[in-house]
Amino acid sequence: MSYDKRVDGRGFDELRKMEAKVGVIPRADGSAYFSMGGTSAYAAVYGPRQTYPKFLQDPSKGVLRCHYAMMPFSGAGDRVRPGPNRRAKEISLVTTNALLPAIDLHEFPNAIVDVFISLPETDAGSRCAGICAASLALADAGIPMTELVGAVAVGRVDDKVVVDLCYDEEAYEEGEVADIPVAMLYNKGEISLLQMDGKISKDMLLEALERAKKALTFIHDVQVKALKERFKQVENIE
Amino acid sequence: MSEIKIKNKDIVVPGEELAEGMDFIPSGAAYRVKDKIFSNRVGLVQVDGRIVKVIPLNGKYNPERNDVVIGKIVDILMSGWRIDLISPYEGVLNIRDASDRFIKKGEDLTRFFQIGDWIMAKVTNVTTQKLVDLTTKGYGLGKLEPGRIIKVSPYKVPRIIGKKGSMMRMITKATDCKINVGQNGIIWISGSPDQEILVAKVIKLIEEEAHISGLTARIKEFLEKETGKKIEEGD
Incomplete structure (x- = not known):
């Protein structure tokens, strides 16, 4: 049996509904909200500020520190235990690494930029939503960055290559599933995050990455629109 | 092409x-x-x-040489003071640059500046590692008398000062307040309490509408309405 209709009725390279908003947390230096379908992420940026603990500081450039956290009520009904666990620590690390190639902290030696990502609801693709939100929040905070970073999950369900998997697809039981979160720098075309859960053939992987690229240009447009919306008041200038 | x-x-x-x-x-x-x-x-x-x-359009204050800033004394060192500038980096005011009077070795530094005091200082030097040297020698620099402190985005400071200080002059004239603006976005206001509140309100208004055209005219109108007196153009 083949997978000829997606569980939520989307086309095979159709994304879920994307929504982005910048400047949602007034107290933070920069903040953003990003949602893809049933997954939504808030990101708040504080800094550059003094580095604590001191041993983290780097005299040659600033340090980026991301913190990923799912809210207790964000799962499918079970309470998610708050606090850092193995998974959250790993995602914090890969998020930092995904954003780092795009941001330039040479102007801020010994300082640190903190990014806090919180997810009020999750339906697969949470690290991708987190990266999209964090990238917008960093731009909102005025951190020098060569470009925005976007992320999306691609993969295969049974015999089909799909884009932006939801949880029901990740948990599909009648065939093989592969879930591949991809983060990319649009201008350079560089991939800064590539993980995989499951099995996939080489041909399908290449096909999936091609589709990720296409999906990411769409996500980039959503991000740019949200950022410009935030500074719109500035647009009716003299 | x-x-x-x-x-x-x-x-x-x-x-x-x-x-x-x-x-x-x-x-x-x-x-x-x-x-x-x-x-x-x-x-x-x-x-x-x-x-x-x-x-x-946004970001934190990054200290630069010759900037006049307002900061708060947060620590007293062996030979100076450490100053919070609401920036990733703290400034250091050495006793050598603090006063024209000779300060003896081992003298009680709290006689000049106490922890929690606000001072107006000039950045004399910034190293590549962002060590910031300050001085309070110079006209208008030094300890700030009790007043109201407000904080704005450092990227809006040029608009608050206005062309050659025009905006600042207008507000000072309308409210009879003394106002000092630091390049790091800290503003000190001193005057009668209700006028201080008015100045704070005006500055917040400038910060919000800094990029909409006709700012000076709108601020003038607002000030005239609030104070009830006419503001003359020029000087």
């Missing part, structure tokens, strides 16, 4: 392509990759002849 991709005074976002070709020169928060120019901040583009400049 060189080509400009944006309009003058557009809002740009990081990674947005501004121009193509070697005839343009990036400035401010713009950078070049091969023959293309991109922005690396959220900012306002200014195209002036061949120069494509991006003026950032």
